[in-house]
Amino acid sequence: MQCQRWGGRMEHEEILQRLVRTLRRRASWVRRRTSLLQALFIGLCLCLALAIWHRFVPLPINQLVELGIAAMAFCAIVALAIGLRSRADPMDLLIRADRTLKLRERLSTAYELATSPHPHPLRLIVLQEAARVARSVNPFRVIPSTTPRTLRWTPFLLLAIVLVLVVDFGMLLPQSFIGGDERPSSTLYEQGQQLERQGKRLETEARRRGLERSMEAGRRMQSLGQRLQNEKVNEREAMARVNSLSEYVRNLEDELKKMAVLDDVSLSNVREVMVNQASVSSEVQRLLGMMGRGKLSPSEMRNLQERLQSLGQQGVLDERLSEALNQLRDGDLEGAREMLENYLLQDQMAQDFEHLQRAERALDRSFEHGIDPSDEMDVDAPGRDSGEDSEYEMAGDPRGGSGGLPGDFEGGDYLDSEGMGSNSSIGSGRGTERETSRNRITEAKSPASRITGQTGEGGVRRSYVRALPLKADAAIPLEEVITTYQKRAEESLLREEIPPNNRDLVRAYFLAIGLVEEAAGSEGKDEQRER
């Protein structure tokens, strides 16, 4: 009954509601489309801004493209979100339909009456009229999918992007306008050329020596040199780079020369040695301990041989250890043990000699400059290098102020190897290069100067550094100098020029390294112990 009562009215209302739904769908679609188009336009504007930015601050092209796509995508997502959120008011849509199709407010009035809770005597007639005209309503005509007017500028925008990316404005605009008036100065240009030449030289030299990383460094130097000749960079910054790079190159050349010396004396067997001397010694000691147990079983013997051989694989198998290995293979256990003991003794003497030299130098400095020797004497601290850098400053030593590659210089490849240079056992030397080379040859040939350092390219191992001779001319066999220096140390300790308040420190140092007798200063020793 109820259905019958309102049947006719419901039918007309349903027609009206259907029209409303159609118009709403259409309006939503058009709004989303318009929002999307506008968003893409904004995205294009952002792309243009990126392109302009790229002209002044060059970005990698793939990064530029990614940024552009990201900007467009972001705008599109925002537009879609806005489009999804907004919903058209049915009354607005019907008013629009009335006005567009000149329906004289039939639809809107009918919708208002249909949705009004108050009855109206003409409601049915008005609904009938609205339903009659609603059938002829074309939603595409009511809500046409117009293109935003701003999109008229899209071709120009695209053209502008292409122009900005492609055209060299230096040809069209005055230099001052595009900010490119800083042509490389002649100094920079010359430095660039020089750098390129040095790079070529380094590459050639490195290729000859088979040093791949140096070849790479040479190539990079050439590239940088070319950039300096062509690019517009800040002159001061560029000069700083050139200077630091030049120094680096000098050090690298020195290193190559030194390596050449080492090659000449056939010391290539030490090229990659980074063995901690202490660990070698302890290993030898352990081997001696195994031998001291008397007769060894075949498996123990084999183990002994393997361990000794492993030392050889680490590059520290010198003549004595080879001899010991041969004796071991021959079954001469006693001879092998004697050889290893001799090795250990010499090693200990070499370390003592190094300590002695350090002490002497520290004392010399304190006497010459009147500085507190305590600042120089903490030789046991493995990482304590401040006092030694001046002596140990070698080509490419990363601890050195100038030997390492500047941090701002072309990325980390140069620094990946803990300093491109090496910790050569031969320092930078004092005297002419020729003399230094000669000394090194002498040192290399002498039986007691075991060069346990690494030359050429490679990593840096601090433990190894401590075992090196301090100076280039320090390659005198330890056994020849140990007594002399022991005596000089004791004399130095008793010398009156040492400030009284520093004597204890000096004494304590020598006591610690075992080069002076306790009787030489029992008072100081007691005090040191207390301390």
Place this chain on the structure above:
Amino acid sequence: MSSASDEARSAELRQKAERIRADLQRLIRELEKVIVGHHEVIEGILICLLCSGHVLLEGVPGLGKTLLVKSLGRVLNLRFSRIQFTPDLMPADIIGTNVVMEDESGRKHFEFQRGPIFAQIILADEINRATPKTQSALLEAMQEQSVTVAGIAHHLEAPFIVLATQNPIEMEGTYPLPEAQLDRFFLKLNVTYPSIQQLEDIVDRTTQHDPTTLQNILDAARVGEMKEFVRTIPVAAHVKNYAARLVLATHPDSSYATDLAKRYVLYGSSPRGAQSLVLGGKMKALLEGRYNVSFEDLRTIAIPSLRHRLILNFEGAAAGIEQGSIVSEILEKTPEVVRGS
């Protein structure tokens, strides 16, 4: 009440509306037998009749204003009265007065003698020739449809419509109508000079044959029925909002006011203007066979509804600004739909 009865009721209403429209068309055709041209004036008068309003007809003498009103009285079969306004006309001459009467026994008493206002169609001819005092005598009659004499209210018979004619105020011997009285006119219609074809037609009709006899089309009851139906025509909210904004735009201090209104208008339209707009719009819709009011209806009726309600300031009067041009500008610049309306 079922769907069928709904449909029947709907059909009945439709028929009623059709009959009203047909009667009005017949009425117009009958009037056009004697009135050449002036279609908008005739339609305006009918709108006022069915909206319980009064009409102010403005035009120079000799354009057929009086003839139109007299003809209307004839076709409507309503009691017609004509008052010729002159400078010496007194209010009592319009509404009537108490006169001393003597009965058969010789006793004297006051007796109210009804004036010409006691009719259904009043022709207030050349209303602006009378003094404002006399013009104001119509105020109560027009608004309340009653007159009060010596403390006694006398109701006027419905339908009651005043059709006032006035000469342009710049003519000699005229008094401008008071604002209160102007506001009581539903529409102000301008009777313009006929075109050459219309003039030839007038000459033909009045010089060749006897005057045409008009038929009686409607009566008071039928008019009352029509008036009721007109008021049932619905007006959508946004259409009403448009009417309200149009009226507010005539106020110089309103945010909707246009430039001309701000500059030349002293007082804008009263709420009667909005009533006039909406009712006139309903009547227009009915005449066009629609059952709802459109923006176009309001725009059509806006100028005759609002122009006489605008009181110009000195600058406007001195510059000779037409109120109609101000309303036109308001129609031009006021958007039909505003967001959030």
